[in-house]
Amino acid sequence: MHHLEAVAVGVINHKIAQIKVCVPSQSENITDRQASLSVTDSSATSALQALTSAALLLPGLLLMPSKAVSEDTVSMQYSFYKEGERELYNVPNTRTTISADTFHLSSQVSLKDRIKFAFDYTQDTWSGATPVTTSPLVAGGNNPVFENSDEGVTVVGASPIINSRMLMNHELTPLEQDPITGEILGTNTQLVHVLSSASPETRKQADFNLAYEWDAATINLGGGLSLENDYHSYYGSMGGLWNLNEGLTTLKAGLSYNWSETQAIIDHDAAPYITKTAYADQIEFRGGSEILQGNKQDWSTNIGLTQILNKTAFIDINLGYIHSSGFMENPYKTTAIVFIDPETISPNPEVPIVGDVRAFLEQRPDKRNQVSLSTKLVQYIDPLNAAVHLGYQYSHDDWGVDAHTFDAEWVQPLGRGWTLTPNFRYYSQNSANFYQPYLTSEQAFSKNAVDEQGREIWIDASDPESGVEYFRDEHFNLVDSNGEIVDESVLNIKNKTAPFNPELLPDNFSSDHRLSGYGTISAGFTLSKQLTRGLTIQGAFNYYNHAGSLKLGGGGENNYANFDSYSANAAVIVDINALGGYDSHAEHDAHAQHSGHTAPAGVMYSHMLPKANDIMVGYRYMYGRKAGGVLHGTESVSDQAVVNNGCSDETQCRFIQPYMEMNMHMVNIMYAPTDWLNLMIMPTFIDMEMNLRELDGRPPPVDGVHEHTGIGGHTTGGVGDTIISSLFKLVDQSGHHLHLGLGVSAPTGDVDLEFRRIARENGSIVHFAMQLGSGTWDFLPNLTYTGAYNDWSWGAQLKAEVRMQSENESGYRLGNELQTSVWGAYKITSWLSGSIRGIYSTQSAIKGDFNTFSGRVGPMDFPANHGGHFGDIGFGVNASIPSGSLVGNSFAFEWLQPIVDNVNGYQIQRQGALTASWSYAF
Amino acid sequence: MKVKKILLFFSCMMLLNCSAVKPWERGHLAKPQMALDPHPLQSKNRAHHYGSREAGAASNASSGGGGCGCY
Numbered sequence: 001m002h003h004l005e006a007v008a009v010g011v012i013n014h015k016i017a018q019i020k021v022c023v024p025s026q027s028e029n030i031t032d033r034q035a036s037l038s039v040t041d042s043s044a045t046s047a048l049q050a051l052t053s054a055a056l057l058l059p060g061l062l063l064m065p066s067k068a069v070s071e072d073t074v075s076m077q078y079s080f081y082k083e084g085e086r087e088l089y090n091v092p093n094t095r096t097t098i099s100a101d102t103f104h105l106s107s108q109v110s111l112k113d114r115i116k117f118a119f120d121y122t123q124d125t126w127s128g129a130t131p132v133t134t135s136p137l138v139a140g141g142n143n144p145v146f147e148n149s150d151e152g153v154t155v156v157g158a159s160p161i162i163n164s165r166m167l168m169n170h171e172l173t174p175l176e177q178d179p180i181t182g183e184i185l186g187t188n189t190q191l192v193h194v195l196s197s198a199s200p201e202t203r204k205q206a207d208f209n210l211a212y213e214w215d216a217a218t219i220n221l222g223g224g225l226s227l228e229n230d231y232h233s234y235y236g237s238m239g240g241l242w243n244l245n246e247g248l249t250t251l252k253a254g255l256s257y258n259w260s261e262t263q264a265i266i267d268h269d270a271a272p273y274i275t276k277t278a279y280a281d282q283i284e285f286r287g288g289s290e291i292l293q294g295n296k297q298d299w300s301t302n303i304g305l306t307q308i309l310n311k312t313a314f315i316d317i318n319l320g321y322i323h324s325s326g327f328m329e330n331p332y333k334t335t336a337i338v339f340i341d342p343e344t345i346s347p348n349p350e351v352p353i354v355g356d357v358r359a360f361l362e363q364r365p366d367k368r369n370q371v372s373l374s375t376k377l378v379q380y381i382d383p384l385n386a387a388v389h390l391g392y393q394y395s396h397d398d399w400g401v402d403a404h405t406f407d408a409e410w411v412q413p414l415g416r417g418w419t420l421t422p423n424f425r426y427y428s429q430n431s432a433n434f435y436q437p438y439l440t441s442e443q444a445f446s447k448n449a450v451d452e453q454g455r456e457i458w459i460d461a462s463d464p465e466s467g468v469e470y471f472r473d474e475h476f477n478l479v480d481s482n483g484e485i486v487d488e489s490v491l492n493i494k495n496k497t498a499p500f501n502p503e504l505l506p507d508n509f510s511s512d513h514r515l516s517g518y519g520t521i522s523a524g525f526t527l528s529k530q531l532t533r534g535l536t537i538q539g540a541f542n543y544y545n546h547a548g549s550l551k552l553g554g555g556g557e558n559n560y561a562n563f564d565s566y567s568a569n570a571a572v573i574v575d576i577n578a579l580g581g582y583d584s585h586a587e588h589d590a591h592a593q594h595s596g597h598t599a600p601a602g603v604m605y606s607h608m609l610p611k612a613n614d615i616m617v618g619y620r621y622m623y624g625r626k627a628g629g630v631l632h633g634t635e636s637v638s639d640q641a642v643v644n645n646g647c648s649d650e651t652q653c654r655f656i657q658p659y660m661e662m663n664m665h666m667v668n669i670m671y672a673p674t675d676w677l678n679l680m681i682m683p684t685f686i687d688m689e690m691n692l693r694e695l696d697g698r699p700p701p702v703d704g705v706h707e708h709t710g711i712g713g714h715t716t717g718g719v720g721d722t723i724i725s726s727l728f729k730l731v732d733q734s735g736h737h738l739h740l741g742l743g744v745s746a747p748t749g750d751v752d753l754e755f756r757r758i759a760r761e762n763g764s765i766v767h768f769a770m771q772l773g774s775g776t777w778d779f780l781p782n783l784t785y786t787g788a789y790n791d792w793s794w795g796a797q798l799k800a801e802v803r804m805q806s807e808n809e810s811g812y813r814l815g816n817e818l819q820t821s822v823w824g825a826y827k828i829t830s831w832l833s834g835s836i837r838g839i840y841s842t843q844s845a846i847k848g849d850f851n852t853f854s855g856r857v858g859p860m861d862f863p864a865n866h867g868g869h870f871g872d873i874g875f876g877v878n879a880s881i882p883s884g885s886l887v888g889n890s891f892a893f894e895w896l897q898p899i900v901d902n903v904n905g906y907q908i909q910r911q912g913a914l915t916a917s918w919s920y921a922f
Numbered sequence: 923m924k925v926k927k928i929l930l931f932f933s934c935m936m937l938l939n940c941s942a943v944k945p946w947e948r949g950h951l952a953k954p955q956m957a958l959d960p961h962p963l964q965s966k967n968r969a970h971h972y973g974s975r976e977a978g979a980a981s982n983a984s985s986g987g988g989g990c991g992c993y
Binding site for chain 2: 077104106306308314316380385389396397401427429542544546567
């Protein structure tokens, strides 16, 4: 549903943008007649260009960049989300709160005049503590975790308790007891969220949309997928819009289908304490883990209308309907059910009732129908050249959730390319009809089974399924059903238990606070600045506050569920279309012929911008994989050799990674203040994945030492180190070019990532190679020579990475690196060239060691097993778009094939690396 | 379907009222600040945060393609 809206929005923007091309912001200077000409003929691109070129001759328009939303844009965005601490009442909350890093790449291009293609890629990595259930405070919830310190034993955190006992009075109000004397202190109805931490997890999403445009209508087809370890989702959508009434009215309609699959690994440490009987058919046991499976389907449809009201206002109205069926639970959320055995209730109302608190996987309905209405008014504020956007949305569903949203934005251009947009939003919902913070059930969770005569039933624990039942006679002898005495010493006797009756529980229940009644207020601003034609940077900040008391009309959930969060992001938006059309061809030919442009994709700092004030924006994707056998130097070694020698004298190795993968996204912005100096900044975004397997011949597990178990691998991700560099032109003769690069790498990537705390044990620091940066300020000198003759070009580069600090915050520093590359390239056609490259690199081992607890499970956790001498051969392809509206765009790919591995210590083999890059110079 | 009737009524009213805005009078409407979604990157970002935190359909990003992101 939401996606469809977004599609329609994109096309509307585009339509308005088309009008915009003919009416630049200085439109007052153009005659009405000129503007109307092109507005009514949206397909006459060449006529339009002629017109705008003519307009360019008018003074005042010459330097006027088009500020409209362009048809052809590439944008890259980094966002950060962080939640505030949640109140735990009885223990300090020292858990790291939820935080998420998101990288978003978005592009829209015109493949042909009438065909538009949009592609989006999003990647999130998040970690931190999240509520897994709600509990009465007197039932424990979060137990204190103690640690010895210089000041004695201190509480360092909280560990989740999901099964416990609690006392209640005869009105079932929880009673608080003195923890030492057991004296009852009175009633206490305080609730608390029980938190559990998660190790970092990554989600990747790709979306595409293809639109075909007629003069008055557009149809589009879209699709995409979102993948994370435990949740896969795929969708397809189609939509259309029709412009009627001379473009004053736009009708929209869309349909989408979404299929999602949950494969949730139930928390290994909590699984034994969670009651999952309702999902027995959906749980699979694999590799020592319990995996809860479920599928969900959603059909959504919407119709909408955008109507221009007058010269300064329009409205947008949408009606939506979503039908969902299948598994809609959050597989990690449990609901506390307090079992009260009626037989244990004393007739004396002064004697408290003992409740048996049990955690159940939540049970939501398997059908949901939602309807929504959204309306928006956009009004131009003439004296301020601003626009106000006012929205209201209502939604209703058959779970009983009614929601109202009011939002407002004020878009204020400030001149000189600045735009400031404050925004405000209020949201309120009432609770789902099956929402309960916790439940009580008047039955025993489990009790000893009795026969018709009231005798306790006994069974043989060694063979519980046999169906043979035993009893005790008056002398406590064990007898069979015929009353014959049996020899108890040959049996493993235990009471037969009768479980709770699920019929006595509600069909559906959830204590997920997202289904409770509450309100939220959020406010923030977006600031954007157009730096130059076609290049805009944007930043935004948003604060969000969730509180039961903010619910419309009152009656929301209590304070314990309140939380707040903030998000901040920064984006670079490149407008290809606006530039491509304006730029002279000659300039781009010069670019294309520049030898630097045919350097292989994996060579960084290979190219200098030719003229002062030139700008280049680029994106580089790098992938690397290690897998397979273990090397010691250049030799393959057995598992046993790794166990014995790969770790340390005191410790034998237990695990090794069967594979490790790294993905890196790098944004590159380059600017030439003079023709001999280039400045560049390169933020990076990384995610990594590793799995572990037990080494053959490993030492047996030690009691009390927690080990990686189950089938889950682990991931890390987020912002990597940021490179800030300069390039100095040394020689620039025909055919030969030499430049020197001096740069630094700023330690913006985390080096203190930890696995989640398990049970009451603090989490270990994640392996060296899975940390996101070096943690130190590094010096990056490099020297590059490039040459070209006719269709041939070649180059060589010497590049180093020198750590400028002796250790990072986690106590170690990565080894220094030196890399030499030599390459040659041949231009196959005017726009395509192929390259081959030889690379030799060397890196020393890690110096120092972790200054915090590390699990040290295998060779990757020891500093000596890092670095080495490596030789690779690279095969590359480069393409530059020579003409048309996308001129100036270059694409390059390079695959690095390892040839020589001579590793320090014990390491797994490298399988290769891919680099793909896009750059756009103007 | 009261809602639809209301919608239809409004649509008709608008069609009658608005025909006065000629294409060459749409300069203000064409400004970037007047785009239906002036900051698509921002709205997508926020929709994802709201969608993973709220149950209402209007902002529930997880129900229409695009995965859970249920942190």
